[in-house]
Amino acid sequence: MPIEGRPSPPPLRFTLVLIVSILIIAHLILEKALEVAFEQPPRVEKHQIQSARQLIGMVQQALSSDTAIAESPNAEQIIRMQGADSNVEFLALLNQRGEIVFSTKNTDKMQPANEVITDFDADAYQQAKSEQRMVIDKSPSGKSITLYAPLSPSGIANESKPGQSDVLYLNYDLVRAKRDALRENLALSNWLSQTAILILSAVLIIYLLNHWVAEPLRRIGKTVSRVAKGDIGVATGFQGSSELALLGMGVDSMSREIDASKSALVQANLELEKRVNERTEHLEREIRYRRNLERALRIHERQMQTVFNTVSEGIALWDAEGRLLYANPGFKKLLCMEQFGCSVGFGENSIKLVTEDGDPLSLAEFPITKTLSDLKAREGVIIGIEQPDSGQRWVTINVIPVTEVKGGAVTGIVSSVSDVTDLKYHENQLDQMAHFDALTGLPNRRLLHDRMQQLVENTRRKGRILAVCYLDLDGFKHINDTYGHKAGDGLLVEAASRFVNCVRAGDTVARLGGDEFVILLANIEDETECESILNRVLSSLSNPYTVAGNIESGITVSAGITLYPADNRDPDTLLRHADQAMYAAKRSGKNRYHWFDPNLEQRLLARNDSLNDIARALSQREFVLHYQPKIRCHDGAVVGAEALLRWQHPVLGTLPPAHFIPLVEEHDIALELGRYVIQEALVQARAWLQQGHFLSVGINIFARQLQQPNFAEELEHTLNQIKTGQRFSIDLEIVESAALEGIRDFPALVRRCEAMDVTFSLDDFGTGYSTLDHLRRIPAQSLKIDRSFVNDLLSNSEDRILIEATIGLGRAFGRKVIAEGVETEEQLRWLRAAGCDEMQGFLFARPMDSMAFLNWLQQYRPSTGWFDS
């Protein structure tokens, strides 16, 4: 706080000294003035001397009337009286001998004057005595005068004898006298000046005291009172070391201190206020929260009350002594408290209680009663109560002792009672629903699983066989799509009943859902027994159904079977395996069953391995072509050769196609192998041409190759790469002609190939799937009679008839006929006679590699005996 520049009060001791000094100075001034007044003017001294003369004259007069002065007691009295005058220093009556007769002092009677009186002037005394006149002697200091006056008894000086008279001695104090005189003379002015000086001094002192003491004190007082009132920043502003300055500074410092404390206090106040506000806010929040809570609680309580009042469950509270504290309407109703007017509703002879199993239950056994006595919780106890108005009701009762703290003493008991009559009623239905299919009434997946577990266990123990059959209806989706789900459901019910009719008593038929069923055949002897049952199932299920008034005959069933313990797995896996087998059955044409192969993985592994092996063999060029010549029946000339594939297996040796072709037929690697064969055969044909042999090359192709949409383009491309400009012909031999049905426009393909000098043969004609119908539909240029007919033709007349018929067909349709497997001369002769066009077989040559074939070709001459006619 800035301190104003204020005159600081002087030190008190200075003030005091000053005041004392003033007093002293005033005093001195007064003294001086008095002194001046005494000393001057001379008129005053003259007046003094006059006074002394008058005094001494009065004494002369008084004494002179007496005749004998010395004896006069009067005289002594008079002198003594005169001695009372303050200015009279010493008054004495001296006798003629110069001795003191009387004096103002009694002690010196009859003493010589010059001994007693110090300034006694013997000359003046002699003079006064002798001259009879008054001598005045003035002391050198001027302070007193000494008067010597002659005293005669007549009072007339001249009458007395000169030099015989007494002398009066008077020492008169001039100063005292002067003062007295001044007092008298200057009484008024003296008083006035004294008064003035005193007033001035007083004023000065007052002013000083006021200015230097009172004012600062007031200031300090004011400051203190302002500070006390709480004015901030007031200060006396005093500086210095004087007492008041120190006091002021002390006050200032106190003020500052208070100020600082006040600021701190204000700060603290603010802080406190802030905290108070925060706390208040917090409290308000808390209050709001609590209010809300209270409200929520109230609402909750109301809700709970409402809930308790409206729930059908019965809820009751009891104290630890078993007195009923509260029971909601539900409780009262369920336990018939109103009807019987007693606390729990079942006094003696009131309502009948039964246990869950239907046995009578005494009141003492009632769970609430029991808990009230033993304080143990009871939950989910099901009790039947015979109620007077609504008959038998089933309730589930929970009784729970309540403790204030966990594990503490029981303070009460809560009991709840729910009506589970409907639940109980539905329990059987639920049980039914849980285990049986709602539509067909057959066991469902859950029950099936249970049964399977039992059966697997039994089968294992008894060392029997359990067949798990997974069945799926074929064509069911069509029924659903065409006639709707209701009709489909009807069909499922019918199918279910057929299943049940086909199996033995004790076998399980279950529905898994949709059109999937499972049959468990327990205790079967062997697969035959299982199959006979399945055949019955298949044939029964494939009978026509009446669906929505229509006869539907397309519904069949596909089944997959797995046998336990051959497939030694858990029920779920057994089901899955049977399911897999069922899919295999579906894939291979439906309306059949498939056995699950427990070693499917091994099988797939083997198949993969074989395919990998063949792929490797292709890249390693392990596949080679052997050639078997085709001989013209007419003249025995070599007109062509059939290329036959051989696998020069590194381990197994040379394998004929029958050993490995079946493995690749259904796989795309067949295409690669087929391409390889065509390529190799064409290269060989070109080589022969270049060596001067024009031979038609017969190439066996896979049906799969022909099914490729770009087969013709690819063949043309290969031909263009190989061709040398000279024409050579190719004959594509088709084994599985049935597969050609899958080709959209086979005749067009044949025509396109003809343009490239590529012809087709139907291989193995007459066997298997090569039927007359194929001959009509497939425009192949040649028919190859299968070796099996040729082998037996001499001994088997049927074969001969077949061959003749084939040759006849070939002629009729304009097809060339080629006989395979000709091994004897007799066969040759017969075939020639029958009109066969060409032949091949061991009689002429076995299949040979290209080198051997060429050698054979160069050495070949038709046997003269065979072709002479």
Next chain:
Amino acid sequence: MKYTRPLVLDESALTGVEEIDHQHQHLLNLINHTHLSLLKNGSPVNTRSLVRELLGYSIYHFNTEESLLKQYATTEEEKAEADKHISQHRLFSQRVVLLQEKLVRRQFIDTDELLSFLTGWINDHVLLTDKALAGLILDRQKSES
């Protein structure tokens, strides 16, 4: 046509070479199924696919065994045994190929004769020939390790 119980690979038929035993088990299953299919006059497609499987698997299996033979048969005596072993394989394959061809041509198949061959072959082969091979393999593997 009489029914015979399916073949079972029991303890006595195990060679001790795990790979071979696995393959035998599978070969046996295939024979059983082929057997069953032929016996029940099952669909030709089904039977053919089974026979094809059998053929393919026998090639796979023989490949395994013959590779092992080539690897382990070192002495003249062992090589002579190996040749016999291989010829048994060829005989089996031929019969299966013949079966396959007959199925393709829809010729008569003497099922009883075929099955007795197959079961006889597999019994003899597995119990005698392959056990000898396994003995040789295990012996060599032991001496190698």
